[in-house]
Amino acid sequence: MGWHGEALIGFDLETTGTDVESDRIVTAALAGLEPDGRPAAARTWLIDPGVPIPAEAAAIHGITTAQAREHGAPAAAGVEGIVEAVAEILRSGRPLAIMNARYDLSLLDRECRRHGIAPLSARLGRAPGPVVDPLVLDKHVDRYRKGKRTLQALCEHYGVPLVGAHDAGADALAAARVARCIGRRHDTVGGLEPAALHDLQIRAAADQAASFQRYLRRTSDPRARVEQAWPLIPAQRDAAVPDAAVPGAPAPAVPVRSDAPLRPAAPGRPTEHSA
Numbered sequence: 210m211g212w213h214g215e216a217l218i219g220f221d222l223e224t225t226g227t228d229v230e231s232d233r234i235v236t237a238a239l240a241g242l243e244p245d246g247r248p249a250a251a252r253t254w255l256i257d258p259g260v261p262i263p264a265e266a267a268a269i270h271g272i273t274t275a276q277a278r279e280h281g282a283p284a285a286a287g288v289e290g291i292v293e294a295v296a297e298i299l300r301s302g303r304p305l306a307i308m309n310a311r312y313d314l315s316l317l318d319r320e321c322r323r324h325g326i327a328p329l330s331a332r333l334g335r336a337p338g339p340v341v342d343p344l345v346l347d348k349h350v351d352r353y354r355k356g357k358r359t360l361q362a363l364c365e366h367y368g369v370p371l372v373g374a375h376d377a378g379a380d381a382l383a384a385a386r387v388a389r390c391i392g393r394r395h396d397t398v399g400g401l402e403p404a405a406l407h408d409l410q411i412r413a414a415a416d417q418a419a420s421f422q423r424y425l426r427r428t429s430d431p432r433a434r435v436e437q438a439w440p441l442i443p444a445q446r447d448a449a450v451p452d453a454a455v456p457g458a459p460a461p462a463v464p465v466r467s468d469a470p471l472r473p474a475a476p477g478r479p480t481e482h483s484a
């Protein structure tokens with residue numbers, strides 16, 4: 210039946226902003242989806258990011274600075290819990306559905322390094338995967354469709370319910386459901402094993418990035434740079450926590466260049482994360 214017919218887990222972060230280098234996690238969720246489509250067990254986190262939550266971000270996900278400070282876990286403890294839970298899933302070889310994975314995984318990586326916590330790549334001893342990214346897959350299977358490709362737009366296109374958009378749990382579950390719909394509709398991705406699907410997305414995202422960068426150079430800013438790394442933007446050396454933080458862990462593989470956002474990205478600032 211393929212990966213899309215098995216249990217699937219979605220992952221999502223809600224944050225203080227959209228810059229993976231400087232913004233912080235506010236909420237996170239891992240939401241399970243049973244083979245028959247029923248929601249399964251979910252894990253959620255509320256974190257005090259240690260910095261004020263901008264009003265613009267609070268208006269989107271509903272968490273204010275006061276709420277996070279009163280009810281949230283300390284940032285380091287929360288980030289440790291999130292990254293280890295994600296690592297546990299990926300160690301098992303099960304795919305993790307993440308809408309615009311390069312945003313969530315890169316921001317999680319920077320939070321780990323900020324707090325002196327072993328990042329995901331160190332815990333795995335390799336680059337993170339297998340990942341199923343509905344954004345990359347949808348562009349791959351329906352390249353010329355016009356319109357937005359936010360999570361809300363993809364839910365509408367694939368007939369997936371999304372109640373409570375920008376709640377991490379709701380968005381994580383919706384990402385898993387959209388990924389499953391894509392797999393069921395398109396044998397070219399649905400028939401692949403998770404590792405092969407991951408590799409296909411690396412190539413597809415690289416093609417998408419290159420195409421969009423050519424478009425930008427023709428139509429707007431010839432100096433525009435489209436961030437291509439997927440599913441993890443490599444950290445700058447001077448900002449990285451040594452991966453030796455995990456005893457005996459080998460250095461992580463260098464992530465392969467890939468995903469293309471729908472508009473130019475400043476260094477370290479992914480786009481198309483909004484749900």
